[in-house]
Amino acid sequence: MRKSLVAGLAILLASCSPKHSVVAGGEPNTGKNLVGWYGCGSCHEISGLPEAKGLVGPPLRRIARRVYITGSVPNTPANLMHWIREPRKVDARTIMPDMGISEQHGRDIAAFLYTLD
Amino acid sequence: MGLALLTVGGCSITGPAASVPPPGNMVEGNRQSLLQPGPLRPVRLVRNPVAGDAQAIQDGKRLFNQFNCSGCHGAGGGAIGPALIDDQWIYGNSAANIFWSIIEGRPAGMPAFGGKISEDQTWKIAAFVRSIANLPEEVPTGEESRGESDVEKGKKVFLRGSCVMCHTVRGTVSLSRVGPDLTHFASRTRIAAGTLPNTRGNLAGWILNPQNLKPGTQMPATQLEGQELHALLTFLESLK
Numbered sequence: 001m002r003k004s005l006v007a008g009l010a011i012l013l014a015s016c017s018p019k020h021s022v023v024a025g026g027e028p029n030t031g032k033n034l035v036g037w038y039g040c041g042s043c044h045e046i047s048g049l050p051e052a053k054g055l056v057g058p059p060l061r062r063i064a065r066r067v068y069i070t071g072s073v074p075n076t077p078a079n080l081m082h083w084i085r086e087p088r089k090v091d092a093r094t095i096m097p098d099m100g101i102s103e104q105h106g107r108d109i110a111a112f113l114y115t116l117d
Numbered sequence: 118m119g120l121a122l123l124t125v126g127g128c129s130i131t132g133p134a135a136s137v138p139p140p141g142n143m144v145e146g147n148r149q150s151l152l153q154p155g156p157l158r159p160v161r162l163v164r165n166p167v168a169g170d171a172q173a174i175q176d177g178k179r180l181f182n183q184f185n186c187s188g189c190h191g192a193g194g195g196a197i198g199p200a201l202i203d204d205q206w207i208y209g210n211s212a213a214n215i216f217w218s219i220i221e222g223r224p225a226g227m228p229a230f231g232g233k234i235s236e237d238q239t240w241k242i243a244a245f246v247r248s249i250a251n252l253p254e255e256v257p258t259g260e261e262s263r264g265e266s267d268v269e270k271g272k273k274v275f276l277r278g279s280c281v282m283c284h285t286v287r288g289t290v291s292l293s294r295v296g297p298d299l300t301h302f303a304s305r306t307r308i309a310a311g312t313l314p315n316t317r318g319n320l321a322g323w324i325l326n327p328q329n330l331k332p333g334t335q336m337p338a339t340q341l342e343g344q345e346l347h348a349l350l351t352f353l354e355s356l357k
Binding site: 037038039040041042043053054055056088091092093094095096097098099100 | 313314316317318319320321322323325326329330341342343344346347350
């Protein structure tokens with residue numbers, strides 16, 4: 001009885017925070033700091049980050065619910081990470097610059113973007 | 118019937134050079150300055166756009182005679198002017214070298230054909246001259262494939278664009294005092310009058326839309342292609 005309660009609670013908790021499971025190994029809070037550090041907000045409005053008010057690229061919100069990203073590729077964690085790290089390899093004509101983002105940082109930033117309302 | 122004859126007549130180019138209006142873009146002379154009036158123009162490619170095209174070489178042969186190159190160079194063996202089939206090239210034997218020798222002229226006799234011949238015709242003659250000299254087909258040496266680094270490309274973007282109107286980068290022609298001196302830009306920790314950390318992302322946003330990040334700033338927005346922006350960022354990051 002008690003055991004099943006704990007299990008039920010665990011499932012409930014897990015369903016409350018699906019964000020952590022979207023990008024394996026990605027830490028959204030770290031990603032949030034990295035987004036600030038790399039300066040994503042100079043080009044993007046980002047929901048929940050008042051200082052991110054850029055009007056060069058599209059606003060970043062509800063990323064997890066989008067079907068496509070970058071205007072061309074399906075919204076999967078792998079595609080999003082690739083786009084964050086090497087946008088010019090995904091779309092040679094994009095204005096979004098490669099910023100030398102490491103694999104782990106890409107993971108963290110993608111994890112954060114998938115939490116945006 | 119008369120109309121048909123006229124049409125046929127208009128297609129055959131047999132007259133002397135002077136009677137043939139050069140089709141296509143006129144070629145301008147040698148530029149001494151990077152500054153230019155009016156909107157930006159694309160950087161000229163230095164590779165021969167007709168390289169390896171057998172028809173272009175045939176056309177070049179015809180043009181070689183039509184523009185009376187043969188008057189001085191003979192059939193390539195030289196006469197008044199130097200031979201073109203030996204391995205001596207005073208001004209270089211790349212298609213681009215030959216192109217500019219034709220357009221600009223060279224001391225001691227070679228007239229400048231700039232303004233008298235189209236770009237396309239000049240490249241065809243260059244291709245023909247290389248063919249009679251038995252020179253191997255050139256590996257394309259255009260701007261994009263010459264192995265030019267992003268720093269060099271970015272410097273061109275900087276100098277071609279509006280950046281030079283306001284900023285100084287010592288060691289270049291950019292010496293304006295309206296905006297901040299960028300000579301040691303990469304050593305700065307902050308940009309946009311101290312409002313943003315000097316990171317690539319912030320720099321990109323600042324260049325593309327400064328008014329949004331700092332309303333009232335004198336810095337105007339700059340429109341760039343993705344590759345131009347990337348090269349420009351790389352150039353600015355090299356200014357240690």
